[in-house]
Amino acid sequence: MNDQSPLPTDPADPQAEPGPQQALARALYADLTALRADLIRQAGERMAAWGPAIRAMDFLPSVENMADWLALRQADLTALQGPLAGLGLSTLGRLDGHVRASLDAVIATLAVLGGEAGVPYPDPRAFTEGSDLLAQRRDAMFGAGTGGPLTRIMVTLPSEAAEDAGLIGALVREGADCFRINCAHDDPEAWGAMIANIRRAEAETGRRVPVSMDLGGPKFRVTEVSDSGKHRFAPGDHFAIAARLKDGPVAMVCATLSHGALLAALVPGAEVSVDDGKVWARVVKVKAGHAVLEVTRAPAKGGRIKPGKGVNLPGADLRVEALTPDDLSALDFVVKHADIVAFSFVQTVEDVRALIVEMHARAEPGAKLPAVLLKIETPLGLHALPDLIVEAGGLLPVGVMIARGDLAVEIGFDRLSEIQEEILWLCEAAQVPVVWATQVLEGMVKDGQASRAEVTDAAMSQRAECVMLNKGPHVVAAVTFLRGILARMDRHHDKKSPRLAPLRVWRREG
Numbered sequence: 001m002n003d004q005s006p007l008p009t010d011p012a013d014p015q016a017e018p019g020p021q022q023a024l025a026r027a028l029y030a031d032l033t034a035l036r037a038d039l040i041r042q043a044g045e046r047m048a049a050w051g052p053a054i055r056a057m058d059f060l061p062s063v064e065n066m067a068d069w070l071a072l073r074q075a076d077l078t079a080l081q082g083p084l085a086g087l088g089l090s091t092l093g094r095l096d097g098h099v100r101a102s103l104d105a106v107i108a109t110l111a112v113l114g115g116e117a118g119v120p121y122p123d124p125r126a127f128t129e130g131s132d133l134l135a136q137r138r139d140a141m142f143g144a145g146t147g148g149p150l151t152r153i154m155v156t157l158p159s160e161a162a163e164d165a166g167l168i169g170a171l172v173r174e175g176a177d178c179f180r181i182n183c184a185h186d187d188p189e190a191w192g193a194m195i196a197n198i199r200r201a202e203a204e205t206g207r208r209v210p211v212s213m214d215l216g217g218p219k220f221r222v223t224e225v226s227d228s229g230k231h232r233f234a235p236g237d238h239f240a241i242a243a244r245l246k247d248g249p250v251a252m253v254c255a256t257l258s259h260g261a262l263l264a265a266l267v268p269g270a271e272v273s274v275d276d277g278k279v280w281a282r283v284v285k286v287k288a289g290h291a292v293l294e295v296t297r298a299p300a301k302g303g304r305i306k307p308g309k310g311v312n313l314p315g316a317d318l319r320v321e322a323l324t325p326d327d328l329s330a331l332d333f334v335v336k337h338a339d340i341v342a343f344s345f346v347q348t349v350e351d352v353r354a355l356i357v358e359m360h361a362r363a364e365p366g367a368k369l370p371a372v373l374l375k376i377e378t379p380l381g382l383h384a385l386p387d388l389i390v391e392a393g394g395l396l397p398v399g400v401m402i403a404r405g406d407l408a409v410e411i412g413f414d415r416l417s418e419i420q421e422e423i424l425w426l427c428e429a430a431q432v433p434v435v436w437a438t439q440v441l442e443g444m445v446k447d448g449q450a451s452r453a454e455v456t457d458a459a460m461s462q463r464a465e466c467v468m469l470n471k472g473p474h475v476v477a478a479v480t481f482l483r484g485i486l487a488r489m490d491r492h493h494d495k496k497s498p499r500l501a502p503l504r505v506w507r508r509e510g
Contacts, residue, residue, distance in 0.1 A: 047067050183326075323351070377407045378410050398432055
């Protein structure tokens with residue numbers, strides 16, 4: 001190949017007219033230098049607010065990098081990426097874990113190309129320290145793995161795991177790295193039996209297998225329905241939600257809800273989702289003690305509104321306490337036995353503070369507290385996520401779970417893919433491990449056969465530090481299947497960075 005494009009002007013020759021590449025380098029140098037100055041200003045303002053919350057000083061560099069990342073992502077970098085690529089430079093698309101070092105390296109190279117002097121390169125170690133730290137935190141929180149996939153596998157335990165030690169042993173042998181116990185089910189006696197079986201499996205395999213215990217959080221559910229959930233609703237049908245069934249309109253199906261904050265948030269125009277989005281309705285009228293809703297979406301055969309089904313109010317500002325009396329009771333056991341506390345419905349910094357206070361109150365003097373796993377499932381929690389990470393991680397090891405079930409209903413199914421990407425990027429900037437959760441390989445776990453879409457979703461989960469499987473009769477086979485997917489994806493991707501491993505599909509033979 002004979003490249004006839006002109007070479008850039010020699011930057012060492014002060015008399016030479018700058019060529020187009022040198023002029024471009026100088027312009028980009030000016031743009032990125034100004035961008036860096038603005039980044040330092042914005043990041044400094046964030047750190048001034050965040051600094052008092054950070055007691056664990058080993059977490060400080062991670063918070064500083066997250067502050068840099070948030071400042072940088074306020075700007076639109078797309079116009080710079082093409083010109084940077086044209087000069088053979090980084091387009092800044094992979095800087096999440098080392099923001100300032102990446103920016104400084106590009107600026108230093110632009111200075112060389114543009115003829116500027118005395119701009120130093122960053123220490124090369126700055127490009128690996130963040131990823132190394134994230135890997136250490138992943139292993140500390142979710143287990144060190146078995147030499148297989150880099151993404152750890154968390155399995156939700158069914159009630160029978162309290163009695164069936166063989167199930168836990170089989171899961172560990174197939175590659176489960178950690179286990180989840182849902183405190184909304186069973187009781188301390190059963191939880192203790194599950195953990196004893198896990199510890200037995202640890203002794204047999206020589207592996208550390210952490211236990212995450214999931215606080216249930218406030219229950220937003222249908223409690224009663226005047227027709228016991230027999231009616232099938234179609235778009236255009238009406239029903240009522242009331243404080244008590246007798247407060248609803250006569251001759252209209254009426255439901256009550258588990259939390260008073262839900263009824264208080266029903267204003268004209270508000271949207272309501274029932275049963276993970278199977279039925280959608282809009283509030284058309286509000287009167288004393290009840291609201292009337294019109295169904296806007298439902299399955300073709302009609303959708304039922306039955307007791308026990310979940311209720312979401314997308315966009316509503318539900319300022320309710322994340323810790324319920326049941327959670328406080330569960331914490332008596334959890335603080336003493338769990339490696340991780342999974343915090344449901346966390347929305348505010350005050351929620352995190354309340355959890356840590358309650359954990360300290362239950363811990364033995366000098367005892368190590370469990371790590372905190374922030375479950376992001378509401379818009380309020382999503383928007384506050386940087387502050388939640390700082391508040392929790394400033395004191396204790398912290399991780400983030402993308403609780404895609406409730407979150408998808410709250411923000412809209414069409415936005416979930418975008419938002420889960422942004423959470424992954426933010427957490428990489430904070431060097432905080434992420435759990436990819438909800439319905440991963442659900443078809444295989446429940447029925448023994450995964451759909452094509454589920455396999456693709458499982459492959460995408462490789463960019464998180466941990467992926468969670470729900471309970472089901474085929475979960476052991478699902479762990480094996482998932483390990484294979486994750487291992488194959490590890491050949492090609494390190495989070496969002498392609499590895500450029502050799503491809504075998506089109507290898508030339510002979």
